[in-house]
Amino acid sequence: MNMWYAFAVIFIAIAIFALQYPFLNKNGKRKDIWSFSIILLFFTSISVLQTLDVSLPNPLDYIEDFYKLILG
Template identity: 40%
Template structure:
């Protein structure tokens, strides 16, 4: 049920935004809009289906943990 709702909302967003972009001949903006909407829709569907999605903060933790450990060891 949630997936159907996500798809309906995505369709409504497309119905409102795409005709304006096509009338103004904004091809690059249409491509970016399509890619971002597709990405967001896929993430929303994955979350609705209960899939575990990576948290962006996890990536930062992995990136900065060695530096934090190094500084901590220097301060001891």
């Protein structure tokens, strides 16, 4: 079942890419395309990991630890 969710996420990511690419390409800014693709890839892989029930590190834990350290 989780596999299917992962596929759905990847499908959505491809759809997003297909939707946005033409616009970005029209403007012809290569750097924008790269930033967009990297962000999309990053968040897609995180989403896929999440749907596959991989336990991801929680940024809130780090924040909490950091402030505990500072405030004693």
